Amino acid sequence: MKTIASCVQEIIASSPFLEEGLSRDIINFSALAKDLNQPISEMLRKPVKDGAIMMALRRHQQPLHLENSSRLKAVFNQLGDITVRSNLSDFTFQNSKTLIHSHSQILEKISANHQIFYAFTRGMFESNMIISTSEKESIFEAFKNETQIGLQDKLSAISIYLPRGNSKIAGLYYQIFKRLAWENITIYEVVSTTNEFTIVVEDHLVDKAFSVIKRLKD
Incomplete structure (x- = not known):
């Protein structure tokens, strides 16, 4: 009742x-x-x-007031380098039996160039790829037989290196998303690994978003 x-x-x-x-x-x-x-x-x-x-x-x-949590504070105090990469494009393709082969062509091409930003996420029905815009024509060629669902240019990525054990801290991502939302910053994409967290925003928001992320350590 x-x-x-x-x-x-x-x-x-x-x-x-x-x-x-x-x-x-x-x-x-x-x-x-x-x-x-x-x-x-x-x-x-x-x-x-x-x-x-x-x-x-x-x-x-x-x-529990997460901002006052000693464990959460410790994680923010131990945040590693914050890096920014600009001139990125976001491609979305419909999943297919040949999609992985198309990706392998791109990986082979960029494997020796560590300056190129690349992130790939595969969902149930579609796959997403964020890559340096300089490789745009290569993407069009490699994926010419795939069904492209979306494309967004003029993006930037902010990557945060998290301390080990961060996945055990409740509310960590919540605090990051909350502070960005308070500043009216729209997140275009999120990419995450065990100890690295990357948000992708439109270029005109990157300076503002970087300031918010940097203040996490304060």
Whole structure:
């Protein structure tokens, strides 16, 4: 059976920015209670009082404050080099039996050139490749018999080297995504390995995104 408290919990859990504001004590409970009155009334299918919602908000148990977690702080303090690569293009192809062969042609061509950025992700139905724009014509040639779904130019990648054991830290990626979202930075693509995390953004956002990532160490 739903209660006002469970409705408050459900709404807050689905609204990261709201949860953040509550944890930092920068939201007026009275004003928020009024704002939540209609959705909670609809969820319970009966009218509710603002005072009852405000009481539920005050009693709401915040999850562990991740930013104050000693383990999370330690990881951010140990972040390795942050590198930026520009002039990238993002290709999306429909999966096929010959797609891997097309990729092998590109890998053979760029294997000796360590200056070329390359990242490949295969999904259930499509595959994505981010590569230096200088190789664009080579991609068109190697994949000429494949079905191209998308292409985006003028992209930049910001790579962060993470300390070992980062995969055991709850909320690590959440903190990175949250801070980027607060700055209204749209992430075009994400590429991740065990100890390396890369976000891809449009060129006009790269300086702003780099500043946010750099401040993670502060």
